[in-house]
Amino acid sequence: MQVTASGLPRDFIEASWALWRAPSPFNASTDHIGLVTRGRNTAFDAIWSDLKTWCDDPAPALAMGRINASQKHRKIFDSVHEPGDENGSPPDEAETLALIARLHLYPLDFQLSPSTNLEQAKQRCRTALVSETQNNADALWEALVQTAESARLGSGIIRLPRLLGDLSTRFGLKAHPSIAASWLSLRNLSIDQRATIEVALPNGHVVDRQRETAGLSHRLRASRVCIVIGESGTGKSALVARFLEQEFFGATHIWLGPDTLRAALNAAGRSAIGLDQELGLILDRSPGDDKILILDSLERLDSASLGKLTALLSLRATNSAWRVVLITQSGFENQLRANVSLADAPVQAVPALSAAAIRGALRSVPQLAWIANDPAILPLFANLKTLGWVVTAESSFREDATDAPTSTAEIADRLWTRWTSGAATTQLQRLLVQLAIRDAAFERSFAISDLATGDLAAFDLRSNELPLQVN
Known part of the structure; x- marks a missing residue:
């Protein structure tokens, strides 16, 4: 197709009007229509440039006044306006101006040699x-x-997302330019979130969870989505992290905690974490043909964010490159499955540690092997987080004929003494109570500057054994 000094090709304009008026896939407020031509028509280009400039004027009457003042400009305007007749009625001139604003010419020399x-x-x-x-x-x-x-x-x-997915199976693509900066920020946020998850106990021992791992593998491969549930401290995130690194080593993993996810779903919060596009768009256009989105601690999301999560989760139905793992506390899965896109999502439960797993962990530390033979104490370590604290504090639990802890209270007292030892014992005890209250409210992180003066001083004088991570 070629343009002339009289206007644009009629069949192209008729097709443009049909696309413009169709309910889908064209969106008149965001999309554009292009005509590729071989070479340029200088007479047309000058007039078309004027029309494009005038169409940007917010006052249609002023734009039409300029167009009507020139026969050459009016002729090209009519080449767009007249083919827009619908049932014998011409389109409104303002609508024609809007269409011209969305029409673009691309003169190319692909058919020439050299090109x-x-x-x-x-x-x-x-x-x-x-x-x-x-x-x-x-x-x-x-x-x-x-x-x-x-x-x-x-x-x-x-469709761009489908095209990127198809090409990713054959070519190693970089992130699409429209999301490149945001994708880099999202990858960095994911790395930070994954770094907070420990897949082994402090001494390097990995708790055996073959049954749960096999169940997660089956569910995620069968449906490409899985909800992982369990009580706090049972090691849900650790199980998922280790499983993905073993069975999906070559895939792209995107880990998002509740705070980052909340910000990413909020238009006002995205810029604060380095995202300049909607999270769904970033994920949809991201490179790679095997990707896994892991959303952790979803029970901590507010209702508004859960509502916005619906659109995000729909990507698993439209983009086959993504798998989705949702991690939450037991009982919250029903709220997640109220979402239509998750109604049939399988659930993998992560129970408290078995006695055999606890024995194996305790026997991995020679000084704690004696505890592994006491069936009355084993249930106290069924929580992976508690077991990790005990392994870290193994020197306080060495076998002693007269001073071996035999109750929950004694074990807690040993840990309490270890964590609050030093020059600020009283202040540290108060600080730990405050942190326990925060943890019970699912506030797992906080700004050090938010601490009261006394608590801040105690924090600075804390024992090296206190299990707090400073980022």
Whole structure:
């Protein structure tokens, strides 16, 4: 198709009006329509440039006054306006102006030899590849051409997320330019979240959870989504992290905790964490054909964020490159499954540690092996977090014929003494009570500057054994 000094091709404009008025897939407020031509028509270009500038004027009457003052401009305007007749009625002039604002011309020289545009296109293909090799760039360009040819003979529609997914199976692509900066920020946020999860006890021992791991593997592979539940401290996140690193080592893992997820779902909060696009769009256009989204501690999300999560979770139904793992406390899974997209999501429960698993962990520390033989004490360590504290504080639990702890209270007293030892015992005891209240309210992190003066002083004088992480 070519343009002339008289206007644009009628069949193209008729197709543009049909697309403009259709309920989908075109969105008149966000999408654009382009006409690719071979070379330029300088007479047309000058007039078209004026029309495009005038169409940006917020006052349609002023724009039409300028157009009507020139026969050349009016002729090209009419080449867009007149084919828009619908049932014998012409479109409103303001609507024609709106359509012109969304119409763009792309003069290209692909059919010429040599072709500057072809060289530029292949160079852009090269920069889009992780390898940045010319051979792969040529192959990528051919794949794009074949996709365009297939679409032209078919529905005429190429959806970017689907295209990126298809190409990712054949080429190592960088992040799409529209989300590159946000994708980098999201990867960094994921790394920070994953770093807070310990998959082994402090001495390096890994608790055996083969049954739960096998169940998670089956459920995630069968449905591409799984809800993992369990009581606080049972090691849900650790189980998921170790499983994914073993069975999905080559996949892209995106870990998001409740605070980051809440910010990412909120238009006002996205910029604060380095995202300049909606989270769903970033995930949809992200590179790779095997990706896993892990949403941790979902019970801590507020109701508004849970509502916004619905649209995000729908990506598993439209983008087959993503699997989704949702981690939450027992009882909250019913609230998640109220979401239509999760109604059939399988649930993997992570129970408290078995006696055999606890014995194995205690026997991995020679000084604690004696406790492993006492069935009355084993249930006290069924919580993985508690077991980790005990392993860390093993020197306080060494076998002693006259001073061996035999109750929950004695074990707690040993830990309490260990954590509050030093020059500020009284202040540290008060601080730990305050932290326990925060933890009970699911406030697992806080700004040190938020501490009261006395608590801040105690924090500075804390024992090295106190299990607090400073980020």
